[in-house]
Ligand SMILES: [Zn+2]
């Protein structure tokens with residue numbers, strides 16, 4: 631994958647579509663957001679086949695720190711929040727990098743909702759299973775996983791609702807329509823993914839006429855991705871087609 635990205639970058643630079651400085655600037659902007667989607671995939675599976683009695687997450691292995699993953703099931707009556715513990719493993723390989731805006735005041739709830747607060751122990755990490763969003767009935771596993779925000783897996787904020795404006799988003803407004811670019815959806819797990827994001831943002835910023843074409847190709851390719859794919863595979867293909 632790295633060589634594919636490199637070839638595309640070389641082609642864009644040779645064609646004068648963007649500059650190395652522009653690509654690096656976008657890369658730096660998102661470099662601290664690297665994180666995988668294993669927790670989101672586990673939540674999507676549980677939304678798809680609910681099991682309120684499940685204690686351990688399907689498909690989640692022990693964290694490299696040695697802790698096991700314990701599930702906390704939200705309901706309309708109970709909201710769980712995992713309070714960060716300073717100086718210990720954050721479980722980022724499953725949950726992604728913790729959101730920078732983080733605190734109990736982020737919990738939004740009705741007056742009848744009970745809040746439960748948890749901290750990781752020496753043997754256990756927690757994964758909150760949020761209530762499945764409305765209007766998600768016809769979604770496949772990949773789409774469901776994309777709705778699970780990093781914040782929601784810690785019990786702050788709510789799962790993303792498709793199309794809802796997110797005032798906390800960083801990055802250019804024109805890129806928010808690209809799947810996988812809203813702040814809570816971002817899951818840049820590998821160097822090639824970060825480079826691909828930077829290439830798309832640099833290319834569309836320097837050649838705004840590319841934006842529409844990239845967006846259309848992205849939507850089309852993303853709709854057919856299997857659940858374990860990286861959304862940034864679609865970014866790479868979409869950019870390659872738009873700049874061909
Ligand atoms: Zn991974």
Ligand SMILES: [Zn+2]
Nearest residue numbers: 693695719721
């Ligand atoms: Zn851990």
